[in-house]
Amino acid sequence: MPLSAPVARAIRAVPAVSKQDVVVQFDNVRLDYAGKKKRITALDASNFSIRRGEFVAFTGPSGCGKSTILKLISGIIAPSAGSIFISGREIGAMPVRIGISFQNPTLLPWLTVRRNVMMPLRIVPPFKDEFRAKKNSEFLDRANALLAQVGLSKFADHYPWQLSGGMMQRAWICRALIHDPTLLLLDEPFGALDAFTREELWGILQTLFIRHRPTVLLVTHDLNEAAFLADRIFTMTPSPGCISDESAANFARPRNLDLMRTLEFTSLTFRLRDLIADAHRNDRHEVV
Amino acid sequence: MTHPLATRLASLAVMLGLFLAWEAFCRFFAINPFVLPKPSEVVMALITRFPALIPHAAQTMTTTMIGFLLGATVGVFLGVVTGISRVAYQIVSPLLVSLSSIPKVALVPIFVMWFGAGSVPAVLTAFISSVFPAVVNVATGVATTEPELEHFMKALQASRGEILWFVNLPRALPYFFASLKVAVTLAFVGTVISETVASNRGIGNVILLAASNLDVSLVFAALVLLSALGIALYAVAAILEKRFTAWAHRRDGEVFV
Numbered sequence: 001m002p003l004s005a006p007v008a009r010a011i012r013a014v015p016a017v018s019k020q021d022v023v024v025q026f027d028n029v030r031l032d033y034a035g036k037k038k039r040i041t042a043l044d045a046s047n048f049s050i051r052r053g054e055f056v057a058f059t060g061p062s063g064c065g066k067s068t069i070l071k072l073i074s075g076i077i078a079p080s081a082g083s084i085f086i087s088g089r090e091i092g093a094m095p096v097r098i099g100i101s102f103q104n105p106t107l108l109p110w111l112t113v114r115r116n117v118m119m120p121l122r123i124v125p126p127f128k129d130e131f132r133a134k135k136n137s138e139f140l141d142r143a144n145a146l147l148a149q150v151g152l153s154k155f156a157d158h159y160p161w162q163l164s165g166g167m168m169q170r171a172w173i174c175r176a177l178i179h180d181p182t183l184l185l186l187d188e189p190f191g192a193l194d195a196f197t198r199e200e201l202w203g204i205l206q207t208l209f210i211r212h213r214p215t216v217l218l219v220t221h222d223l224n225e226a227a228f229l230a231d232r233i234f235t236m237t238p239s240p241g242c243i244s245d246e247s248a249a250n251f252a253r254p255r256n257l258d259l260m261r262t263l264e265f266t267s268l269t270f271r272l273r274d275l276i277a278d279a280h281r282n283d284r285h286e287v288v
Numbered sequence: 289m290t291h292p293l294a295t296r297l298a299s300l301a302v303m304l305g306l307f308l309a310w311e312a313f314c315r316f317f318a319i320n321p322f323v324l325p326k327p328s329e330v331v332m333a334l335i336t337r338f339p340a341l342i343p344h345a346a347q348t349m350t351t352t353m354i355g356f357l358l359g360a361t362v363g364v365f366l367g368v369v370t371g372i373s374r375v376a377y378q379i380v381s382p383l384l385v386s387l388s389s390i391p392k393v394a395l396v397p398i399f400v401m402w403f404g405a406g407s408v409p410a411v412l413t414a415f416i417s418s419v420f421p422a423v424v425n426v427a428t429g430v431a432t433t434e435p436e437l438e439h440f441m442k443a444l445q446a447s448r449g450e451i452l453w454f455v456n457l458p459r460a461l462p463y464f465f466a467s468l469k470v471a472v473t474l475a476f477v478g479t480v481i482s483e484t485v486a487s488n489r490g491i492g493n494v495i496l497l498a499a500s501n502l503d504v505s506l507v508f509a510a511l512v513l514l515s516a517l518g519i520a521l522y523a524v525a526a527i528l529e530k531r532f533t534a535w536a537h538r539r540d541g542e543v544f545v
Contacts, residue, residue, distance in 0.1 A: 074443035100443040106436045110458045110535045122454070123446045159535055185443070 022088070023183060023215045024050040024073060029082035031068055041240035043068045046082070048234060048243060055209060055216045057230035059223060059272060061280045065241025066219040070185045073217065074098050087182065096183060097124060099176030099214065103188035106172070107160035113171050114156040117143045120179040127179055146174040149211075150204050166197040173205060177212055184214040190225065199257055202228055210253060223269045223276075224260060235272055237279035245275050325505040334509035341494065345513060348479055348490045351407055352521070355414020356475035362415075363422025363471070364464065370423070371430025371460065372452065384427075388420035392478050396485045405486035410479045417478035418471035425467035429460025462536035465529035472521045480514065491517075 031043040043065040050056050058066045071077045084091040107116045121127040150170040190198045226233045227249050235245040307327045314326040370380045399409035441451045483492025498506040
């Protein structure tokens with residue numbers, strides 16, 4: 001038990017929001033999967049809701065089910081129990097426009113960067129019907145504009161494998177945004193990058209967020225990244241994964257890197273750090 | 289890595305050297321031309337008999353191409369069907385391996401028994417020789433698609449058909465073209481074997497007749513022609529591969545940092 005029940009309940013008390021404003025809602029969601037000997041619960045009794053245009057980060061030690069949440073929302077896996085509502089309707093009831101970026105490279109190596117970025121337009125309605133009807137130049141403009149915003153114009157006709165890691169990540173973000181997604185799901189998008197490139201991309205992501213205002217769910221183990229980018233940060237504990245804490249990061253936008261030197265920022269990240277360290281320690285004790 | 293031109297000149301020199309050594313060997317030991325003709329005699333035979341060889345070469349090539357195209361088409365279809373589902377792949381794999389390990393020559397008598405001598409058994413042998421490499425490779429290409437690529441498509445709510453068209457098929461293309469190079473060569477071998485066993489046309493038949501007439505230089509001339517045709521088929525497959533799957537054959541030093 002990472003936190004006493006009353007404390008957890010107190011932290012979970014979210015300010016009341018009107019129903020239409022809620023984009024994602026988890027009601028007692030649980031996910032089990034078959035392990036070698038017994039069923040393993042990857043995510044247990046998860047309750048939270050995310051408002052339209054909010055930037056939320058999920059953080060916690062590895063194996064706590066952070067990525068599972070994104071896979072549940074994007075419909076790659078189905079929950080074992082509980083309900084997920086997106087824009088007020090149960091998941092699967094109607095198509096949701098989702099933009100997604102995984103930690104592992106998922107750009108298609110046989111397409112140029114621009115054609116990769118345009119890929120969602122060939123699949124997601126209503127764009128795909130227009131794509132078939134050859135109304136192509138508007139989409140090209142859209143892709144070019146996004147690539148320009150992240151400084152990739154010169155590389156639009158290159159193949160993904162010709163790019164550096166940071167460039168690829170910028171291309172993913174463009175691809176995740178091109179179809180004006182209701183939800184932007186980012187799973188450790190900057191995990192494999194050096195610190196400088198990562199900070200540069202935080203800035204680019206923030207600019208795109210301010211400009212396009214999608215609802216963003218970011219999964220990260222980088223506490224600075226969570227605190228710098230998000231409005232709210234959920235901390236999770238492992239085995240079974242569940243949300244143990246919720247912190248607000250009410251810093252004015254646009255934020256710049258100097259924010260990270262302020263006392264408010266560092267006390268937030270240290271708080272998160274302590275929470276995760278506790279969870280990690282408890283987890284280790286249970287195993288022993 | 290040495291200069292590419294130098295490498296090519298070297299391999300040409302090795303080939304020429306082999307023929308020169310062969311010529312010198314025959315002359316020095318005065319080898320009976322019924323046993324081993326000199327390369328110069330083979331070339332002469334090839335030139336003088338060329339008009340007579342052309343229809344047979346055309347027959348062999350047509351048979352090979354029909355069998356190969358059938359094999360590649362059926363192979364892609366079966367490969368996609370088996371590769372698309374993990375279960376199907378695991379269930380069908382042992383069957384594919386055992387079927388493809390049958391020497392295809394052994395099937396020629398059966399085809400002759402069913403369809404009589406002529407072009408049909410040759411086409412069927414070419415087909416059966418080329419279908420398995422295509423099935424196995426395409427199935428592997430489809431089945432080994434990175435799950436992340438499919439997850440990305442699923443998150444966009446792509447249909448199974450869209451995932452197949454935009455991800456699985458392009459992903460399997462390098463595997464398919466790699467198999468084409470093997471399949472076209474095997475189809476060619478299958479055709480010639482079938483012609484040797486049961487046909488009155490084609491290069492295979494020419495070799496058989498020439499050998500029974502002890503026209504050894506014609507046998508070798510036909511062999512040289514076969515080699516040239518085989519190289520041509522392989523080259524076409526290799527060019528197609530390079531044209532369509534350049535992304536899978538990337539080189540170092542093309543990365544921007």
